[in-house]
Amino acid sequence: MSKIIGEGTQPLICTPLVGRNQEIVLAELANVLEKKPDIIEWRADFFEAIANTDEVVALANTIKEIAGDLTIIFTIRSIREGGQTIPLSDSEAMELNAAICTNTSVEYVDCELSNLPEHFQQLCKVARENSTKIIASFHNFNCTPSKESLEERFTQAEEYGADVAKVAVMPKTLEDVLTLLSATLEAKNKLKIPVISMSMGELGAVTRLFGGVFGSTVSFAVGQSSSAPGQVPIEDLNTVFHIVKKSMGM
Numbered sequence: 001m002s003k004i005i006g007e008g009t010q011p012l013i014c015t016p017l018v019g020r021n022q023e024i025v026l027a028e029l030a031n032v033l034e035k036k037p038d039i040i041e042w043r044a045d046f047f048e049a050i051a052n053t054d055e056v057v058a059l060a061n062t063i064k065e066i067a068g069d070l071t072i073i074f075t076i077r078s079i080r081e082g083g084q085t086i087p088l089s090d091s092e093a094m095e096l097n098a099a100i101c102t103n104t105s106v107e108y109v110d111c112e113l114s115n116l117p118e119h120f121q122q123l124c125k126v127a128r129e130n131s132t133k134i135i136a137s138f139h140n141f142n143c144t145p146s147k148e149s150l151e152e153r154f155t156q157a158e159e160y161g162a163d164v165a166k167v168a169v170m171p172k173t174l175e176d177v178l179t180l181l182s183a184t185l186e187a188k189n190k191l192k193i194p195v196i197s198m199s200m201g202e203l204g205a206v207t208r209l210f211g212g213v214f215g216s217t218v219s220f221a222v223g224q225s226s227s228a229p230g231q232v233p234i235e236d237l238n239t240v241f242h243i244v245k246k247s248m249g250m
């Protein structure tokens, strides 16, 4: 059975695939499977053939088939939120997300909150009809907005009808890291849907290791390649999660 985000006491470990073609993606997949993550995120914005819907759908199905019981997240990260430059407009990217919901058994599709609300809600509708879940995400690679602003992003995700709310921001100080953790705890207590959060970069790495204590349900870790600054190797996360479980019971 594939794991569901928000279930269980420990955060799930997700590792990204960032290959630019099928051969590289599948080689990465074979490599990361040995490290036994809970979730694989396919960052399709790195994929050169992203404009070819049939090719993307076929590769998503192959990843799912090879990954077996592992949960899959399909993500097109936009350039404005730290992703790659892609030859698709926002609405074309949404159509591709919808095609993934309709034509694959990928469990989760990531959708940025910065999309038009009507596009976001249309995708949620298609996702629901196909039993796919939507992760509503917000990223800021430059700074950490105020705690109130982060809380608004979490709340907005729930209001938009997403199944999971995710916030990733860049700290400049340790106070920023605390802001992210504090907003995460608040959201965990307030929201009905699970939350994922991280403070990026070296300063924020502590949130990838201990964010679960404050309510984050997934930690993104390096299997083969990193998809954002500050991600730690899966092996290190396993060690830390083991210690947290032993000492805190979670």
Ligand SMILES: O=C1C[C@@](O)(C(=O)O)C[C@@H](O)[C@@H]1O
Pocket: 016, 041, 043, 075, 077, 110, 137, 139, 166, 168, 198, 200, 220, 227, 228, 229, 231
């Ligand atoms: O949203 C996220 C989180 C992330 O940016 C990180 O900081 O680990 C990595 C991305 O691949 C993923 O889609």
